[in-house]
Amino acid sequence: MTKNINNNAQKLFLKGSEAIAQTVAACQPGVVAAYPITPQTGIIEELVRLKNNQQANFSFVQTESEHSALSAILGAAAMGIPAYTATSSQGLLYMAEVIYNVPGLRLPLVMTCANRSISAPINIWNDHQDAMAVRDAGWIMLWAEDIQEAIEQHWLAFILSQKLRLPVMVNIDGFRLTHASEPDILPSAKVIHKLLTNKIKPVLDVSQPQTTGWFALPKDYHRQRLNLRKFIGRSWPIIQKTNQQLNNLWQPIKQELQNADQSFPYCQGLAVDYYGSKYPKTLIIAMGSIIGELREAIKKHRSMRSQDIGILKIKIYRPFPGDEILPYLDKASKIIVIDRAPGLGAQPPLFSDIKSCLPAGYNKKIVSTIIGLGGDIKLKEINKITKTMNKKI
Amino acid sequence: MLKNNKETIKIVGLGGQGVVTTAALLARAAFYQGWWAQSMPFFGVERNGTPVEAYVRLAHRPIYTHQPIEHPNILLINDHNLYNPRQLGRKLTIVSNPDLNLYQSKPQLLIYDSQQISSFIFNKDLAIGLLGALSACWPFIEEKNWLKAIKEQFINKEVAQKNWQAFITNYELAAKLISKTHD
Numbered sequence: 001m002t003k004n005i006n007n008n009a010q011k012l013f014l015k016g017s018e019a020i021a022q023t024v025a026a027c028q029p030g031v032v033a034a035y036p037i038t039p040q041t042g043i044i045e046e047l048v049r050l051k052n053n054q055q056a057n058f059s060f061v062q063t064e065s066e067h068s069a070l071s072a073i074l075g076a077a078a079m080g081i082p083a084y085t086a087t088s089s090q091g092l093l094y095m096a097e098v099i100y101n102v103p104g105l106r107l108p109l110v111m112t113c114a115n116r117s118i119s120a121p122i123n124i125w126n127d128h129q130d131a132m133a134v135r136d137a138g139w140i141m142l143w144a145e146d147i148q149e150a151i152e153q154h155w156l157a158f159i160l161s162q163k164l165r166l167p168v169m170v171n172i173d174g175f176r177l178t179h180a181s182e183p184d185i186l187p188s189a190k191v192i193h194k195l196l197t198n199k200i201k202p203v204l205d206v207s208q209p210q211t212t213g214w215f216a217l218p219k220d221y222h223r224q225r226l227n228l229r230k231f232i233g234r235s236w237p238i239i240q241k242t243n244q245q246l247n248n249l250w251q252p253i254k255q256e257l258q259n260a261d262q263s264f265p266y267c268q269g270l271a272v273d274y275y276g277s278k279y280p281k282t283l284i285i286a287m288g289s290i291i292g293e294l295r296e297a298i299k300k301h302r303s304m305r306s307q308d309i310g311i312l313k314i315k316i317y318r319p320f321p322g323d324e325i326l327p328y329l330d331k332a333s334k335i336i337v338i339d340r341a342p343g344l345g346a347q348p349p350l351f352s353d354i355k356s357c358l359p360a361g362y363n364k365k366i367v368s369t370i371i372g373l374g375g376d377i378k379l380k381e382i383n384k385i386t387k388t389m390n391k392k393i
Numbered sequence: 394m395l396k397n398n399k400e401t402i403k404i405v406g407l408g409g410q411g412v413v414t415t416a417a418l419l420a421r422a423a424f425y426q427g428w429w430a431q432s433m434p435f436f437g438v439e440r441n442g443t444p445v446e447a448y449v450r451l452a453h454r455p456i457y458t459h460q461p462i463e464h465p466n467i468l469l470i471n472d473h474n475l476y477n478p479r480q481l482g483r484k485l486t487i488v489s490n491p492d493l494n495l496y497q498s499k500p501q502l503l504i505y506d507s508q509q510i511s512s513f514i515f516n517k518d519l520a521i522g523l524l525g526a527l528s529a530c531w532p533f534i535e536e537k538n539w540l541k542a543i544k545e546q547f548i549n550k551e552v553a554q555k556n557w558q559a560f561i562t563n564y565e566l567a568a569k570l571i572s573k574t575h576d
Binding site: 013173176179180292296377 | 431438
C-alpha cells in the first residue's frame with residue numbers, strides 16, 4: 001500500500017487476478033464456489049488466501065466441476081445470499097446449462113470470465129470465443145479494457161445484479177489482464193457499501209420448503225421468456241442510474257490518486273467510451289484489452305493519427321447498446337469492427353450485432369476483421385487495418 | 394527520470410529461477426519510485442527448467458498495451474546458454490555466466506558470475522541478483538525503493554533479508570567490475 005486518502009481507496013501494485021479478488025472480497029459475497037481453470041485460477045487462489053488471513057468472510061466451496069460451482073452459488077442466491085464464481089473457456093461451456101437457468105430464475109449472481117479460447121485444438125491463451133458462446137443467455141455482460149476498469153466493473157456488477165435481479169458476467173482478457181501487474185486503485189469496503197446493499201429477497205426458505213423454476217406449459221413458458229427479454233431490453237434506465245451513482249462517488253476519489261493522462265481525447269459514455277478525433281474518418285469498434293493496443297498504435301504512428309481515427313470501446317455488451325453506438329456510426333465514413341471470435345458459419349458476433357442496430361437506408365460500408373484468435377495479437381495487423389481500409393471499401 | 398519517458402525490460406531465465414518474481418519486483422520498485430510500471434510473464438505454459446521470459450514496462454504516463462516485448466531496451470539473462478550475442482538489449486544487456494567477467498560500454502554489455510552469490514545465499518540459481526547488477530548499470534531507482542519493494546514482495550522476513558543480501562552483493566560485484574574496466 002502506498003497511498004491512502006480518508007481510507008476510501010488505496011493505490012497498490014497488484015497482479016490483475018489479485019486486484020479483482022480483493023475487489024470481490026470487499027464486495028463481501030456470502031458464498032464463493034469455483035473449480036480451477038487457467039487463467040482464472042489466480043482470482044480464486046487470492047480469494048482463498050484472503051479468507052485464510054481472515055481478511056474476507058465467505059463460505060468457500062471447491063466443487064468437483066464448473067457445473068456444480070455455478071449450481072452451488074445459484075442455490076446461495078436463491079437463499080438471498082450474494083454469491084460469486086469465476087471461470088474460463090471450457091469451464092464456462094461446462095456451466096452452460098446452469099448459465100441459462102440463472103436469469104430464468106431471476107437470481108442475482110456475479111461471475112468473472114477470464115476470457116480464453118475454446119477447444120479444439122486445446123489453447124490456453126486469450127480470445128473471446130468462450131463468452132460469445134453464451135452471450136444471449138440473459139446475463140448482463142461487461143467487458144474490461146484494463147485492470148482498473150475490471151475492478152470498477154466488478155463493483156458495478158454486484159450492484160447491478162442485485163438491483164436488476166439478474167446475473168452479471170465481467171469479462172477480462174485472460175493472461176493479458178489476469179497475469180499482468182500494474183498500479184491499481186482499489187475502493188475500500190466502506191466506499192463500496194455506500195452503493196452496494198447486499199440485500200437480496202430470498203426465493204427459498206429452509207423452514208418452508210418449496211421449489212423454484214418449476215415446470216411451465218408452452219403458453220406460460222413463452223410468456224415468461226418474452227417477459228425476461230423485455231425486462232433486459234428495458235433495463236437501461238436502471239443501469240444508467242447505477243453507473244452514474246457509482247461515477248459520482250468513485251471518480252473524485254480515484255482522481256486524487258491517479259496520474260492524469262490528458263493527452264488523449266476522450267469521451268466517456270454509459271456503455272461505450274470513445275477515443276480519438278472529434279470528426280473521425282475511420283471508426284474502429286472493439287472490446288477488451290485490444291483497445292489498449294489500438295490506443296498505443298494511434299499515439300505511436302503519425303500515419304494513423306493523420307487519418308483521423310476514432311476508437312469505440314464497448315464496455316457493456318449485453319444488453320447491446322445499439323442506441324448509444326448509432327451516433328458514432330453516423331460520424332465516421334469508414335467503420336472497422338474488430339472481433340476476437342470467428343463466428344463460424346455466420347458473421348463474427350460483434351460485427352453482426354453492430355449490423356443489427358443499423359437503421360434502414362444506412363449506406364456506409366462496414367468492414368469486419370478477426371484478430372488474435374488463440375491469443376496472439378499482432379501489432380502489425382492493427383497497423384495494417386487502416387492501411388488496407390481504403391482498398392477494402 | 395526515465396529517458397524518452399519510457400523503458401522496456403525483458404528478463405530471461407529458466408523456469409524455477411524466479412524470473413517472473415524478479416520482473417514483478419523490478420516493476421514494484423519502479424512503482425515506489427513514482428513511475429507507472431507494468432510487469433507480466435510470458436503468457437502460457439511454464440515448466441521447471443525450460444526457458445521463461447518476463448517483461449517490464451516503465452513510463453511517466455499510464456501504459457495501455459499488454460503485449461509481450463520483442464526488442465527490449467534492457468535485457469537481463471540469468472542463464473548464459475540463453476545468451477545470443479546477436480540479440481542484445483538496445484541500451485543494456487546483463488548476462489550471468491560463471492566462466493566469464495566482461496564489461497563493455499557500447500553497446501553496454503555486462504557479463505559476470507551472479508550464480509555463485511545466488512547459490513551461496515539461496516542454494517539455488519535465482520534471477521534476483523541481476524537486479525543488483527542492473528542497479529549498478531542503471532541507477533535510476535533509489536536504494537530505499539528497492540528495499541521497500543523487496544520487503545513488500547517477500548512477506549517472510551528471512552526471505553526478504555536473503556533477497557536484499559543477494560541484491561546488494563550483486564550490486565557491489567557489478568559496480569567493482571564496471572569501475573575496474575573504466576580504470
